[in-house]
Amino acid sequence: MPHARPLAGGDVPRHDGGVAALRHRAHGHPHAADARRPGAGALRGALGHRERDGRLLPLPSRGGDVGHQPALGAVPGPPPLTAVRASLVATALLALGAVACRDPYPHPRFLGAGSATPHRGGTIRFAFDSDLNTIDPALANDTVAGVPTRLVHEGLVNYAPGTTAVVPALAERWEVSPDGRTYTFHLRPGVVFSDGSAITSDDFRYSWERLLNPRRIPSPGAENYRLIVGFDEFRSGRSPHLAGLETPDPRTVVLHLTDADRTFLYLMAMRFTSVVPRRVVEALGDERFGQRPVGAGPYLMERWEPNTRITLRRNPRFWNASHIYLDRIELDLSVARHLQFMRFLAGELDYAHNYSLSTADYLWLLSNRSWRPYVVRQPGTLIGGFMMNTEMAPFDNVHVRRAVTYALDREGIARARNNRISPAWSLYPPTIPGYRADNPLRQRFDLDAARREMALAGYPNGVPEEVTLWLGEGETGSIYGDLVQADLRRIGIRVRQRPASGSIYYATLGRRRTVQLAFTGWQMDFPDPSNFIEPNFHSRSIQDEQSSNHAFYSNPRLDQLLDRAKVEGDTAARIGLYQQAEDILLRDAPWAYMYTSLNIFVTQPYVRGWAPHPVWSDYLGEAWLDLPTRDWVAARHAHQRSLGSLGALANPFTPMGAR
Template structure:
């Protein structure tokens, strides 16, 4: 049948998984028209003289990277770095999750939503000088999906499992085959329609690595010495201190990057990081304490930058551990947590109470669910009904680092600890190094715990299925909640052919989650960052990390 070229608006709809079927002919997606740029509001000091010599940007952050092989990571601190070393097949617009071309210049989708054909950029090289081509794309997906592949991680790849229904041979695995049609064309054939397939491909974890580098070094060494096609090349990693990148002079996006060197520096405390920025030790920082936001705004040498909100901070319950296997106990704890007081005390106007596991900025959010009001009496009543009139003891795992969705994990945990004490629940706060925290909560060692999530792609599936579907236990489903009704709805939503169908299903899922209480959603934050006033062209992305290829000094 005759192919038709879609407009930029319809391209966006496709990218959001809204139109997978119901159209005659195949669909061709090309680069959308250039969108107007919106500058981040900032202070307006007198311009400083341009820097002479090499341009180096030092970015202060609260925690170290876990690893530098993007497919093996799920944490934001890792992606802050890997997004500058690697590229994905498709990307997102500068300040939204609209899908745009990246390593693939355009693509076609069959009417049944089962075949995706990508046309790749020509002349792109990996940092080791090898060619980026269709065979490299195929090799990466085979490595991720095939447990028998020599470079597949022994423990698997968490994000691949979560977003593509398991691995090759699994019942729900989405990708049937990846074919290199020719050097610049790669075709994906799916076992079943997956509405957010295109959205998923833009996620930081699905960046394309140099096959030669992974084979030569092996996965463990590659995880510390990444080789991609991105705007910056890896130079050095000093654990818990700095990661240094340098400009890729052969980057395919001509004229970029603007910086010669990019350094990510760990300064754990938010206040100490702000002091480092003020003194000139660093040029930019994330994790501004909400109470310090006005201080930054009032400093003519700095600019305050607000990241668009697309996150959730929550208290989770490992439903496999007693007494948290009892829904009445979980609901009692939900009533006992004074959510408004926590937000007032720790978010300083840069957060809003959360009712659902995904924020209102994501389509499909159920705004009709009325949240539980803080009530010690109701909490005590439920505990009595559950057989715990005098409460119980529990270990409460608190996040050791500040994250965009949780400005101060330990202090918030201490506030919740005092709330729970009022109903007879003695919560012992447990904390540990961040990478260990993630590893142990993934393994299900925790009881009650704190975590959060920043959306990767703007699709409801990335919150609801990723965090709470039974298929993702042992991955990002740290609550280990395995509700069959929710699972059926989530699987149906993945394969639904219209946005309207998917939305109805997601509204139902959120009702089930609220009723069964595998987690207590606390807040959706608006993360604050700060930078020197002379830094320009920085666009904070809702997903929590971004390429810094366009950043420059004024």
């Protein structure tokens, strides 16, 4: 599903909400009266201050631009950059050195029991720093909402653990016609929703026609399925049903396409196509169903406290229940990043994802050998950057948009983030077919070219009006806002930052003629260039509300290329069409690309059976807990006693329970 995100440096929206008091865990962990890390907290405060406020210090600027102030009339000169960015790294490293010797959590508090066999029991808890609006699979359109949506709902097919291979889910098998235009799915016998009601082919008809009906659900995923026969007639209201969808018997679903689509099974694995129970949806209404969902996934909704916590319980009726081990998964919401990591170190959270870790936390983990066995790093498939609304001044002028792409110092920004991100110069990440490292049209940092474009736009002395930049709330959003604010001031674009919580951000970003400039990005739904370009830039993705084309960019030539590529049978020719389409975007510049992600995760030692999935973000549905847990210090002392005094000196304690 589309993952449009109010990014803050490869991050989900920042929302600095409060956090509940630490509690006794179901694992048997002792109550942690104080989860604070005074040293690291001081570091984060210092680092945050330098990154937000330190940029205004009168330090030398970057590279060959030292001492140079562009002639931009009354527009102030840009803030200094190079020394500030260097000072951020130096401050972090020096503070880390000072913190390490007195940190109260230099190692995990708990180890697993040492079992090699998965078993049931326990609750996994992790956190996000934003809230969410819905767990309706037809509407959930961001990474945070995607986590519980994936756990509560299920479709015909899914991805195999750890891979992008499409495998059976509620469908036990399927056939594809020789011409690639007809897919026949056969449901497993006896599959039911979490409330025990039977799932039949009619439930899929109801779910998909609900998804594709714009008069009922303004789903951002609907356009993915336009090759189904009768799509336009049904969407326009000229037909009461989707002609290309047949349900010949309760266990068979048949889909007819107008053309072969090489990505169709990927599209069927997206959360949008999950089945929902008609009886429940009609009784509750669409909005309430999104808050009290009933699905067919591995977990069911037990409790949702808005802005605080979602509690999911194992679904005993799940078709593959024998592979689900956890009793519960708890998602704490609106928890500030620094509090997430402090609670993780105190043993109150079991998993910390890429967006739980500040730069200071990241550096600290990498330098700590006790935690290092539980850290996982993964090349990301997220592209982050800035959306420029092509329907709103000054970004309705292509030269202004091009100027912005030239003004961003991507490598400097990456250095300021301790290389937790990689600079991006074009739309497709390096892991996606169609990526070209040597594309001569790729975006680049070139202040002279940026100023020439500003002159061509009619703004040789800068844009007179201030531009509003929308960001996810929180520390990292502020950091990135400041860095880019300074970059754009160099070319005469004055930026006013507008932080917003996730729910407000998403609702506003997809609303026409509302947001001039926004920090956003796209997380891969499936490993194909079509997934990056169609939802974000095809004109069909434009809606007055819930638009996934946030730049409201329209180009008939691009649309034609994308429509051809979608049905092209030759792989090389198909990739070539997507590369041509990318070149159009590089010329028209509706986005200024900035970075691709590097994902970092860390778990407690007793969390087992988990590895990051290339598609499903933060999916721990099949993890298990190695219970009962053991106290780290007691286990270390017992280990040393078993070796004897000389053995203990010769054999430093090795963490047990590492993957």
